[in-house]
Amino acid sequence: MKLNDVQLYRLSIAGRTSSALSLLGVATIFTTFAFSENFRSPTHRIMLINAFYNLFDFIATMISVSGPAAGDESGLCRFQGFCLQMFPVADVLWTLAMTWDVVLVVYYHYEPERLRRLEKKYLVVITTLTFVPALVFLFIKTSDKGPIYGGVVFWCSISPNWVLFRIIFYYAPIWFIIVLVFILYIVIGHEIFQLRHELMLTNNDALILSSTASPSNESIQQRTNRDDLKHLEGPLIRQQSAVSLRKFLLMPILFFLALLTTWVAPTINRIYAFRHPGQEPYPLMVAVAALGSLRGFWNGIIFVSMRSKARK
Template structure:
């Protein structure tokens, strides 16, 4: 049983986390409502997850007031229902987002043909089906299911098995499914893009080979080529065997030999010897290591976008539920849960809306920046800032063709992440 000071600390942490998450969720919902360009399938999943975070944040703001009102109070029961339904709904939406990405990549489903009512039916209907019937479950020995716990009103400790099978089991099933689907999709995307890049590289080398064959008649080779050219120049200087003086003719005509020196004749012979494969080849081990490093290089914006969206969403659910799961395992082993375990749980679980808001704004920052430029223009910027913004837009526009390839589209997770930002013309 927590002391009065410990109870005050727990209640304060719950309210701080709940209020912070509530503000973050409201910003996400406001941005989604005002900016049409952010309404892609990926952000739609995050938006509905934020709706679930809205209910969980309200339950966290109630904090320990439900306990103070009593287990039989309406406030305690309302907090129990909100926590049981909306706290686990975030994990359901994470699985739904991973499943939709799997369908897009492997089933070649159009990412824009998103039937959100089906996902809402599962991701909201599943938790509701486990939370609402618990209002009516009770017996004479253990009492009702909803009631007091160590930190807030939820499923009472006397019904620990129901809490385990109707909450933690579903949450970890969703987390495991999300990790498996994200791993499969990520491997497919990385493997496909590396094959395409290797094919493009082989075509470039093939074209370069044709260029070298067409210029084979030239004795000069480009710098850095695997051929070495040896030029041998032999100069032979000889004097005439004898000098014969002939009578001067009556009419003399200039001849080509008139400009040559009469004392010596210089004959120059040049020969070109070309040797092949003078440079030593790079060891195969080094080449294999370079190819392996290239496969895992994260300079590709598509790969970075994929990692930011799918894995960050799943990671946020993991961060939220690991302390609560450790707390639950500890309570099964020993009824008295240490106070630091409770602090860790109430510090992390209310912040689900904050993690989703961070993912939303990080992955959509370019779209949000473009919307701000179009909304307010450049009137408030200095001339140097205007030039910098124009240069940045021009660079982004030029880089689109460099990064775009056939795998840049086909996933709601940001496979079409590269935005074609229009460049404003300045007069």
């Protein structure tokens, strides 16, 4: 779709403003994690790792329309296309990793240290799944379709000439993961509702992250009254490193909602473009440029607002 210079300029302003806010959100995550121990929960740690991936994502969106303007064969366009293929997909995979941590806590009472040991595995799997196709696409080119990475109005990504690749390696896995995360939260919510009093919840809504603590905690409940239990839970919580179940659940859910709002507009735009090539509404394009680059801003707000008071 051909846009005039004024329209392209407005698209660039929308995208770069959102990208700047997201880079500020990433910087907030780095700074807060570095200087405060109250932001070191397992979910905070995953959000920190994800912020490193987001950094390259938002650098790419900050390039904005300069990528397509440089030409499909340019290093700038190819770099932008690589980043916008790898890092947005990695973002949704880190959301799945956070959700899986919640599953492990609720169903298997994983302790923070056990969750931390999983981070290296998450890192290897997510990086491999996203880096390999993004790298391979740099070297794919045909005489009739051109290179895979090409200009798509407001940035370089998988070219419209390779629309099937864009569906298979981009939108399909992203929405599959989003739906999977949604289903997992439904299952988790049902489990918590059914077994709330059996999940080692203390009176201040803390969940003791230890599978070994369950029998002793149940026996304490059988042998003591409510006041005695409240008194005895204090040493036990400190020994087992408890976290707020409400905040442990709320933070990944908010992260998921921020992710969901990010992908609605681009997906609608892509479906519309598929059905009506070259006729995408300009306001929808502006929404894609703005919302598609704002994810890091919401992540920064969520990261700071979910303070881990239990670490005191």
